Amino acid sequence: MIIQMKLLSKSSVKKNLIDNFNYFHICCCSASTKLENNSSCEEEQSNILMMKAVLTRKIIVFLYYIFSIIIMTNISVFLDNDLIEWLDQLVQAGVIKNRSEAIRGGIHTFIKQKLKILSAKDLRNFLQSQAKKPFKNGIGVIREIREEGS
Amino acid sequence: MKFYLDTNIFYYRYCPFEDSKYVDKIFEENRDNFQMITNEIMITEMFRAFKKQVNLEVIDLHSANVALDFFLADIEELVRDRFLFLIPISKTHIIKSRPLIFKQNLYAMDALHAITAIDTKCAGFITMDSDFKVSLGDIRIIYPNKNDFHQIIEELK
Numbered sequence: 001m002i003i004q005m006k007l008l009s010k011s012s013v014k015k016n017l018i019d020n021f022n023y024f025h026i027c028c029c030s031a032s033t034k035l036e037n038n039s040s041c042e043e044e045q046s047n048i049l050m051m052k053a054v055l056t057r058k059i060i061v062f063l064y065y066i067f068s069i070i071i072m073t074n075i076s077v078f079l080d081n082d083l084i085e086w087l088d089q090l091v092q093a094g095v096i097k098n099r100s101e102a103i104r105g106g107i108h109t110f111i112k113q114k115l116k117i118l119s120a121k122d123l124r125n126f127l128q129s130q131a132k133k134p135f136k137n138g139i140g141v142i143r144e145i146r147e148e149g150s
Numbered sequence: 151m152k153f154y155l156d157t158n159i160f161y162y163r164y165c166p167f168e169d170s171k172y173v174d175k176i177f178e179e180n181r182d183n184f185q186m187i188t189n190e191i192m193i194t195e196m197f198r199a200f201k202k203q204v205n206l207e208v209i210d211l212h213s214a215n216v217a218l219d220f221f222l223a224d225i226e227e228l229v230r231d232r233f234l235f236l237i238p239i240s241k242t243h244i245i246k247s248r249p250l251i252f253k254q255n256l257y258a259m260d261a262l263h264a265i266t267a268i269d270t271k272c273a274g275f276i277t278m279d280s281d282f283k284v285s286l287g288d289i290r291i292i293y294p295n296k297n298d299f300h301q302i303i304e305e306l307k
Contacts, residue, residue, distance in 0.1 A: 008196070086222055093215060108223040115218045118236040124166040130213040134287070135165050137205060139279045145198045146259040 083107070151307060153238075154267035155188045155234075156277035159294070163205075164196075165223050169278065172294040176276065183307070185232045189243075189266040190257065194222060209260040237266050243271075254284055273306045 087099045087107075096102045096115050097138050117123050127135070153178070162173040176186075179261070196202075200214040228234035239262060246269070247261035256264065267275050267289055274292045275282075282291065292302050 022201075034291070057201060083226075090219060093219075095219060108227045110218040111219060111223040114239060115216055115220050115223075117216070120163050120177070122223065123164055123217055123220050127164075127209060127213060127217060130164070131211050133201060135167065135205075135208055138158050138161045138167055138169070139281075140214055141199050141202055141278065142156075142161055142195060143281075145195050146257045 151183055152187055152270060152272045153215065153292075154263070154270070154272040154275045154289070155186050156263060156275065156279065156282070157188075157191075157192045157199075158275055158278045160188075160192060160196055160221075160225075161199055162278055164217060164224075165199075169295050172299070173278075176294055177228075179303075181231065181233045184233070185236060185268045186228075187267065187272055189263055189289060190238050191234045191262055192227070193222075235270075241261065243269065250284075256284060260271045260284070274302070 084099070087096070087102055089110065090096045090102070091098060095111065112118050117126055157236050159173055159176065160172050162179065170189050175276065197218060200209075200218055203209050204211055204214045223235070229236055242260060243265050247256075247258070248264045250261040250264055251258070262277075264284055265285055268286060272289055274290045275286055277292065278292060278295060280293055284291070290302060290306065292299060
């Protein structure tokens with residue numbers, strides 16, 4: 001769906017770009033013809049000035065569209081599959097509302113802020129406050145896990 | 151200078167123990183001079199370690215999930231800061247683990263950690279497990295809770 005939207009907006013930019021370029025070309029031709037025919041007339045000179053202003057505006061719009069195309073084709077966010085999987089787990093657990101919320105906030109810092117735990121020491125204090133009994137000896141737990149699979 | 155971190159180092163970093171203060175010092179080392187290496191399997195071992203605490207009714211499921219989400223965010227930050235390098239398990243590691251298992255009678259996970267440390271040419275293997283007595287060639291096994299820890303680190307620099 002995102003790709004479709006991107007394609008649509010790209011084609012609309014392209015159409016605008018062509019329209020603007022055609023208009024720019026017509027204005028140039030018209031201005032040069034008028035200059036040749038009656039350049040001494042004040043009214044015409046004023047018109048030419050107006051035309052110049054319009055042309056300048058059109059050139060700015062034209063450049064804006066070119067710039068937009070360059071930006072649109074280059075900005076994209078790449079997420080590793082493992083990160084997507086973890087973000088989906090966080091969405092399921094209700095820690096974040098959706099993936100983009102975390103991406104906008106700078107994923108890792110944002111998640112720490114959401115959990116209200118900012119350092120390893122904070123986590124230890126949190127677990128200490130939640131523990132119903134002392135944590136099992138650290139070396140023993142990892143040793144047991146390694147022996148489970150053997 | 152590269153050092154391998156055993157899974158129990160991470161367990162002491164994120165769970166409340168008296169000895170956690172020794173592990174904190176490892177992560178406070180000058181990050182320009184040190185690179186910490188571990189195998190990705192460490193993450194699975196940590197999942198299991200927290201599940202064990204739930205099974206033993208030390209903490210509830212919610213607290214375990216909060217702890218693991220913080221753990222994952224913190225690990226990713228350490229990786230992003232290029233202080234920690236997570237090495238994926240490869241078939242080469244698995245094949246290379248065979249002589250370690252047969253010659254030194256290692257458990258499968260111990261062998262995978264050991265071979266990752268050898269393969270990445272670490273100067274030291276940091277663990278809290280004083281029973282982990284394995285011959286890793288030139289790699290020294292270092293215990294952060296022993297008095298000579300910083301002396302050994304200085305010698306290896």
